[in-house]
Amino acid sequence: MIKGTNFIGSTPSDQGEETLFSYNPVDGSAFAESFAIASTDEINQAVDKAVSAFQTYQAVSPQNKADFLDAIADEIMALGDKLVERACGESGLPAGRIQGERGRTCGQLKMFASLVREGSWVDAVIDTAQPDRDPIPKPDLRMMQIPIGPVVVFGASNFPLAFSTAGGDTASALAAGNPVIVKGHESHLGTNELVSKAILAAAEKTGMPEGVFSMVNGGIPVGQQLVKHPAVKAVGFTGSLRGGRALFDLANQRDEPIPVYAEMGSINPTFLMPEKLGENPDALGKSFAGSVALGVGQFCTNPGLLVGIKSTALDTFSQSLEEGLTEVTGTMLNAKIAESYYQHRDALLNEEGVSHQGNTDKAEGNTARALTATVSATAFLENPRLHEEIFGPFTLLVVCESATEMEAVAATLTGQLTGTLVATENDLTQNDTVVKNLEQKVGRILFNGVPTGVEVCAAMHHGGPYPASTNAKYTSVGSAAISRFTRPISYQNWPDSLLPTELQSSNPSGVWRLVDGERTKS
């Protein structure tokens, strides 16, 4: 049963007078329940509880923390079809996709559980004392990562499970030892409540402290109040450039600035190199049409920019791409996103030099119609508005006159989550300047394939230079995401028995450490 309350720690709470409703984007109908917007008092209570929980949660053993994360995954699975139905209803995404995303969400939680159980993620470094060193003795120094305190998580609309309430931000923040306060996403309020309850049930079953997790509903003012609260120590966000930058600015204006890890998407440029393009341009066009249309184009890694050199192969690619996108329609996540898609796409189509074929009519309701457009490199280079992301099933093909022009396009791009080279090895070496330029702009660089599909693993970097993210050093996907919510501390000459176990001389935790310059488990 969905109640429409906030959760201040484990306590359902609906003191606020304002409410929100959740909508089915397919037909615009509202779900029955109203959701109480958190009051200022409720937000402050949630943070107070998180501060209090931090005192005990940071000292919970790795084993128990891992059990908590595993239990969240179990509780999410135990929600069964109820969760899948609600998430589909609130997002317009098909059941297969939501089931896959649920698997990914639980997989992430279990990955962080394993990481915490193994323990080496704390990056223990030990330099032992040299009491006889001349002219002054060397002290004993031992450093490791520790949690930082309450973390606020803003979920994304496009992944109602994997990048939302119990998504990668929440999982990594909890894994690091921090309490989490989720600002529920307004476009999947019911899904958010179900998952919040799963987290709270897991916390209770595994004996986690009250306040380790809270969830508040609301819009921008609720989010702002959370980010401004002096006891909040970091923010995780996935969404638009505008939203992410606003939170980043707010956090930096605090008396004590705090980090905002905002992943804000990008146009994910793909460079179609001559030799590879010539092999089978028709199949390539189909493949990219599929990537552009995937999830109705609502992925951060959607290939929004394709760059090729004028040729018959490029013509074939272009035609195949266009055919692959013609007649493709799909329900977008919510009315605002659908409206924004048409508005920004149509503004781009009206820019000088942009041409397109195919149907540009707005489809019924929240349905997006896929499209591709073409522009010359000259026009693209001169017009920064053509470099902006269109969130939805759209891609812009930039046609270069020469390899030199392609280099110029690569050099002019801003920060990106991904960059793709559709290329042979020979293409790569022949176009080294494009590759080098792209390496400096992206968080992940692909040799062939499509950028959609973000593997959850240790070697994944899902982030990139601004404006792809607010912090090029951190990923929001994969095990390295945990390091966003930690900081190092050095213990000097500390009594061995009172050190965290990861730093004690006998290494009772059995973690990998750097000891006097040697990497060792002993």
Place this chain on the structure above:
Amino acid sequence: MIKGTNFIGSTPSDQGEETLFSYNPVDGSAFAESFAIASTDEINQAVDKAVSAFQTYQAVSPQNKADFLDAIADEIMALGDKLVERACGESGLPAGRIQGERGRTCGQLKMFASLVREGSWVDAVIDTAQPDRDPIPKPDLRMMQIPIGPVVVFGASNFPLAFSTAGGDTASALAAGNPVIVKGHESHLGTNELVSKAILAAAEKTGMPEGVFSMVNGGIPVGQQLVKHPAVKAVGFTGSLRGGRALFDLANQRDEPIPVYAEMGSINPTFLMPEKLGENPDALGKSFAGSVALGVGQFCTNPGLLVGIKSTALDTFSQSLEEGLTEVTGTMLNAKIAESYYQHRDALLNEEGVSHQGNTDKAEGNTARALTATVSATAFLENPRLHEEIFGPFTLLVVCESATEMEAVAATLTGQLTGTLVATENDLTQNDTVVKNLEQKVGRILFNGVPTGVEVCAAMHHGGPYPASTNAKYTSVGSAAISRFTRPISYQNWPDSLLPTELQSSNPSGVWRLVDGERTKS
């Protein structure tokens, strides 16, 4: 011969019309040379050269980069007494101290050279492909740290060598593969020129690209122009809270925000626990007097706050501390710092409840007179002005009525570089709340000893939560400092032979890597 020019790459340049002079703080006399303030054009040229140099410098082999760093150390030593004399003359610091600092500076350069030669600092992570994985194949992903581009370094006045022109920021940024532009510190312009020439000579001897290092002189406007330049990618700074915060704010207001790693000092609280204090309060008082007076109190880790519980032992400690500081005087780094010391110290002495004995008269010229003052915990807890740093040979003793009051003092502190427990093991366990509170506030926590003396090693964290630094995650001392000036990139399905050597399957670089979850060198 000191010429008073900027260095735009290796080219001496003095196009600007305005000049600066360097002063001897002992007698206020000016050195003969005038130093040209960099013009807007010169600043832009320096950045342009850095951008251009980055293209080649980032690809220089680890061996050659290490040779460059070693050569800088050699060139600095080759300056001989000329450098020592000038640094002493511009800082008022004794020759022994400057010689020691020179050793530390060269030691840091050689440490980063070793780190780069060994190569594992790039944190290579490899997840190999699983083409048969169901339902979708797993791609091959390989991640490592790469350099980011031109870095601007602001030196500190209190370490004219180790935290300045060729100090830790420059050494770590160059080691990571980034060109560096130093904004020369106005209080040691000649020292800065000598060291700049040493760096340029090393660059030439080891064949580094033109523009890998530039140096510009000037005040705040020159610094601001550098931080605002779109091609600059990060900033290193050591200095005041006000200066660091101003650069941080400026960098965050850019269209593309960039990280500012500002280390801004702190009051480095020391808690005097009853059992340990009772052992030999007189000797402890002397030891802390020595730490407070060291370098005329001009260390970031100066113990500016001492906290104890009312007792006869604390009285003895206080008396011994006072005696140890009476009659201690010393020349401060420059006139501005000396003036600021008296101004801020005297303002604090006038705050309610603050008492002191001893001579508070301003000494001649730029000479500081050491002092200690006392205040009750009640007054301290109520007055945030008493929590601010007084840069110089001063410390405030906070007298608590009880252990509970001591806990309250620990809880109320802001971020600190260090926190020290003067304690027995029994004291630590008896006062667990103080310890836990302090751990959450500091970058380095000490069991006995004094916080001054910052070991350069892998396990050192010299930084801390705001306002000690603008980024609690990074250190400005020790080998981990290199990670400030890098970011990760993931290569997906990249051809093995075209990967950086650290990521190639056969591991030709022989670095430590995390391969499919296992840490290995093979």
